[in-house]
Amino acid sequence: MTALLPLSVVLPLIGAALCLLVSRSRVVQRVVSVATLVAGVGMAIAILVTVDADGVTATQVGAWAAPVGISLVADLMAALFLLVSLLTILTVLLFAIGQGVDNRSVFLPCYLVLTAGVAGSFLSGDLFNLFVCFEMMLIASYVLITIGATSTQVRSGMTYVVINLTASTLFVTVVAFVYGATGTLNFADLSQKFPAIPANLQLAIGLALLVMFGVKAAIFPVFGWLPDSYPNAPTAVTAVFAGLLTKVGVYAIIRTQTSLGLTELGDVILVVAGITMVIGVIGAIAQDDIKRILSFHIVSQIGYMIMGLGLFTVAGLAGAVFFVVHQIPGKTVLFLAGGLVEETTGTGTLHRLGGMLRTAPVVAAAFLIPALSLGGVPPFAGFVAKLSLVEAGLAREAWIIVGVALFASILTMVSMTKIWAGVFWGAPDEEPPVPDARGATRFRPPQLMTAATLAMVGLTLAIAVFAGPIYDLAERAAVDLVDPTAYAEAVMGR
Amino acid sequence: MTDGRPFGGDRSPILDESIRLAFHTVLVLSVYLLFVGHNAPGGGFSGGLVAGAAIFLRFIAGGRAAGALPGLGYEALCGLGLLISSVTGVAALAGGLGFLESWVFEREVPVLGVVKFTGTLPFDIGVYLVVVGLIAAIVDSLGREADTSETHALDPSHDQGGSR
Numbered sequence: 199m200t201a202l203l204p205l206s207v208v209l210p211l212i213g214a215a216l217c218l219l220v221s222r223s224r225v226v227q228r229v230v231s232v233a234t235l236v237a238g239v240g241m242a243i244a245i246l247v248t249v250d251a252d253g254v255t256a257t258q259v260g261a262w263a264a265p266v267g268i269s270l271v272a273d274l275m276a277a278l279f280l281l282v283s284l285l286t287i288l289t290v291l292l293f294a295i296g297q298g299v300d301n302r303s304v305f306l307p308c309y310l311v312l313t314a315g316v317a318g319s320f321l322s323g324d325l326f327n328l329f330v331c332f333e334m335m336l337i338a339s340y341v342l343i344t345i346g347a348t349s350t351q352v353r354s355g356m357t358y359v360v361i362n363l364t365a366s367t368l369f370v371t372v373v374a375f376v377y378g379a380t381g382t383l384n385f386a387d388l389s390q391k392f393p394a395i396p397a398n399l400q401l402a403i404g405l406a407l408l409v410m411f412g413v414k415a416a417i418f419p420v421f422g423w424l425p426d427s428y429p430n431a432p433t434a435v436t437a438v439f440a441g442l443l444t445k446v447g448v449y450a451i452i453r454t455q456t457s458l459g460l461t462e463l464g465d466v467i468l469v470v471a472g473i474t475m476v477i478g479v480i481g482a483i484a485q486d487d488i489k490r491i492l493s494f495h496i497v498s499q500i501g502y503m504i505m506g507l508g509l510f511t512v513a514g515l516a517g518a519v520f521f522v523v524h525q526i527p528g529k530t531v532l533f534l535a536g537g538l539v540e541e542t543t544g545t546g547t548l549h550r551l552g553g554m555l556r557t558a559p560v561v562a563a564a565f566l567i568p569a570l571s572l573g574g575v576p577p578f579a580g581f582v583a584k585l586s587l588v589e590a591g592l593a594r595e596a597w598i599i600v601g602v603a604l605f606a607s608i609l610t611m612v613s614m615t616k617i618w619a620g621v622f623w624g625a626p627d628e629e630p631p632v633p634d635a636r637g638a639t640r641f642r643p644p645q646l647m648t649a650a651t652l653a654m655v656g657l658t659l660a661i662a663v664f665a666g667p668i669y670d671l672a673e674r675a676a677v678d679l680v681d682p683t684a685y686a687e688a689v690m691g692r
Numbered sequence: 693m694t695d696g697r698p699f700g701g702d703r704s705p706i707l708d709e710s711i712r713l714a715f716h717t718v719l720v721l722s723v724y725l726l727f728v729g730h731n732a733p734g735g736g737f738s739g740g741l742v743a744g745a746a747i748f749l750r751f752i753a754g755g756r757a758a759g760a761l762p763g764l765g766y767e768a769l770c771g772l773g774l775l776i777s778s779v780t781g782v783a784a785l786a787g788g789l790g791f792l793e794s795w796v797f798e799r800e801v802p803v804l805g806v807v808k809f810t811g812t813l814p815f816d817i818g819v820y821l822v823v824v825g826l827i828a829a830i831v832d833s834l835g836r837e838a839d840t841s842e843t844h845a846l847d848p849s850h851d852q853g854g855s856r
Contacts, residue, residue: 204781204791212778218771261790270791303767 199248200257203270206241206280207318207331210234214310221303228295231306235288238313242281249277250671254678254688256323265384269323269689274675275519276320278668279449282526283320286441287313289527289654293534294434296646297541305345312338312438319446323689325376325383328450329369332414336362339443342435343427351430358427361420365413372406379403385457386689389682392458404460408451408467415447417504418474421497425481428496429489433537436489440496441530445522448503452518455507456679467508468599475501475606482613488536488546488621491613492529495572498606499525505599506587513590515676520586520669524579524661528568531654535565538651539621548620555622562622564651568658569618573611579662582669703754711753718746726820727813736816740823744831747824751831766828773821780815 213234220226249255249272259268272280291309300306315335322328340362344355377383379399380391392400409420416424424444428436455463478498485491503525506518538561539554540546555562571578574585584607591600661668678684722742729735781792789795792815798808 201785201791204785208778208781208791211774212782215771215773215775215778218767219775221767221771257791259791261793307771 199244199252200255202241202245202248203255203257203272203321204259206238206245207270207314207321209238209241210310210314210317214307214314217307217310221307224300224303227303227306228300231291231310232288232295234310235284235291235313238317239281239284239288242277242284245272246277246281248272249274254685256688263691264323264689265382265387268327269384269386270321271323271385271685271689272321273678273685273688274671275449275452275679278519278523278671278675279445279526280317280320282523283316283442283445284313285657286527286530286654287316287438289650289657290434290438290441290530290534292653293437293537293647293650294432296644296648296650297432297434297537298644299345299432299434302345304341308338308341308345309438311335312342316442316446320449323385325373325385325388325454328453329366329373332369332446332450333366335443335446336366339439343431343439345435346432348430354427354430357423361413361423365410368406368410368413372403372410375403375406384689385453386682386686389457389459389686400458400460401462404455404458404463405466407454407458408463411447411451411454412470415444415451415500415504416497417500418470418477418497421474421478421500424497425485425490425493428493429487433489433533433540436493437530437533437537440492440533441526444496444500445503445526448500448518448522451504452507452515452679456515457682457685459682461510464508464510467504468596471501471505471508472599472602473501474498474504475602476609479606479609479613483609483616486548488539488548488617489533491617492532492536495532495610495613496529498610499529499572501606502584502587502603505603506590508599509590509594509596510680511590511594512673512676512680513586513593515679516669516673517583517587517590519672519675520665521583523668523672524571524583524658527654527657527661528571528580531568531651531658532565532572534647534651534654535561535568538564538647541647548617551621552624553622560648560652564648564655565622566618567655569614571658571662573614574607575611577662579658579665582662582665586669708753711749715746715750718749719743722746722820726816729816730810730812736819737823739816740820741827743820743824744827747828748831751835766825766832769825769828770822771825773818773823773825775818776821777815777818780811780818784811 213230216230217227220230245255254271254273256264256269256271258264259270261267287309294300294305294309312335315331315333315338318331319328319335322331340355340359343358344351373383376388379395380388382388382391413420428439431439455467475498478494478496478501482491482494482498485494499521503518503521506514506516506521508514536546538558539551542554542558542561543551545551567578571580574580574583584603588600588603591597591603722739724739725734725742726736726739727734729739784793784795785791787795792811794811796808796810798806801807
């Protein structure tokens with residue numbers, strides 16, 4: 199069973215290699231990519247089932263024992279995130295094929311390398327390997343975000359690349375600090391050796407890690423690059439970035455902070471979380487474009503996940519894990535629905551849109567359900583996620599952050615209402631979209647795009663329906679995070 | 693620009709001849725680095741970089757017209773390399789070892805004598821191919837404009853008859 203861990207990282211790479219070899223035939227590329235990701239989803243299910251039954255599963259790459267070798271570890275949190283991510287990646291791939299953004303032969307290989315990077319980041323058992331996998335994901339994302347090479351994309355892509363490279367430089371520096379201070383980079387080993395170093399050094403390293411991953415996860419005050427760069431990429435790319443990249447950053451924050459066990463940083467994290475929630479959502483309200491509103495929402499929602507971590511309780515971490523699980527498909531599907539609006543009408547600007555509830559009811563439904571979920575309306579998954587975080591906050595008597603979270607939640611609904619009222623309600627705009635060559639004023643998006651979006655809506659609904667069992671898994675994942683003994687035993691073989 | 697030489701100007705016979713001499717030597721050195729990498733400084737990455745430098749020299753001298761870029765196509769080259777490296781890891785797994793675990797091949801071969809290499813060699817060959825393919829891709833995309841015209845694609849004067 200442990201063979202599945204390296205396989206789920208290397209299989210997308212093999213898929214990418216095959217895609218490069220057959221770069222002349224788009225059909226073969228598509229078949230290879232879809233087959234690779236379907237196999238990846240299958241393996242992720244197998245990993246989750248194994249971890250659920252047997253506890254933390256670990257393997258050593260190259261058969262060098264930990265902490266010298268590279269450990270690949272799947273605990274419940276990693277296995278859950280991996281499965282949800284791969285399902286999301288697969289669905290967005292279908293959307294991308296429907297939209298035809300894979301007409302450049304480099305798209306699908308990069309997409310698969312990104313997948314390998316995401317899987318590797320989740321499964322990585324040491325800090326340096328996490329860096330490598332993170333970079334693999336980011337370098338593929340540099341190509342994807344500028345794939346059309348329009349001048350807007352190149353300009354905002356530059357911001358994206360420069361910010362991320364700066365953060366990566368900081369990442370390597372922190373890796374060196376950690377190694378210098380403790381002599382190990384293996385999370386399991388680290389959780390045992392870290393408490394022995396001086397307290398000041400512990401705090402410094404914990405803060406440096408928080409800042410560095412904070413840039414990648416777009417938390418306050420280093421989130422400005424995200425709403426600037428994401429909206430300019432093709433819809434499928436933005437959707438997969440929105441769903442995954444920042445969440446991998448959040449995963450890295452949770453993984454590192456829990457294995458370091460620095461509960462002193464909790465209050466700092468809570469303050470940052472509160473500001474991130476509010477600033478993100480206020481930014482969203484100020485925007486007049488679907489993708490820009492949604493991009494600011496990503497920032498706001500990151501605040502909730504960080505809040506769960508900042509509480510440093512089992513309930514808080516369980517809330518954070520559940521929040522990420524519902525957010526990965528939830529955020530993605532909103533971007534896909536926004537993409538459908540753009541594809542149908544040719545614009546994403548709110549004041550130029552209207553009345554799509556009548557002209558495109560399916561798109562309206564595909565937007566409404568995840569939007570309500572994001573706003574935290576029962577019975578959707580977002581409600582469960584926010585409820586669990588609020589309960590965790592109340593149990594810790596962290597009144598302020600709970601108040602801020604509820605306030606930000608109301609503002610989220612306000613900005614969602616803004617999209618809803620601007621795009622779907624009201625009369626169709628007085629100035630109809632420019633007719634195309636065939637004289638049609640409305641374009642019907644390809645069936646596959648709609649189908650992929652609806653499948654994604656189905657996934658978010660499934661998370662709502664199975665919220666009980668998933669929350670149960672998240673809670674058990676949180677128990678392992680708060681007390682990393684089981685993780686350490688599985689990795690170190692002690 | 694008819695002779696395919698980038699960056700304008702006439703071809704320099706001295707540059708042409710010295711690169712013609714150096715090209716194969718540099719390639720042989722890159723292969724040497726690839727094989728020596730197991731126990732000494734070298735390996736797929738540095739070997740690939742050296743081979744890439746050879747390609748770059750060819751391009752400086754003669755542009756693409758001089759056949760500076762491998763005929764296989766750099767996308768295929770990268771793909772092949774990535775495939776070889778990944779399959780090395782999976783093959784070890786399939787053979788009952790750990791993922792990417794190294795194995796040793798040592799056997800008496802006619803003519804060559806005792807041949808010994810480890811499981812890291814195919815992995816390194818894959819890395820070598822990826823690096824060469826990537827450098828070829830970079831040279832190709834950076835040099836594409838220089839190869840055909842001195843004006844840059846983003847130069848606004850391009851539309852106003854800026855090309856020679």
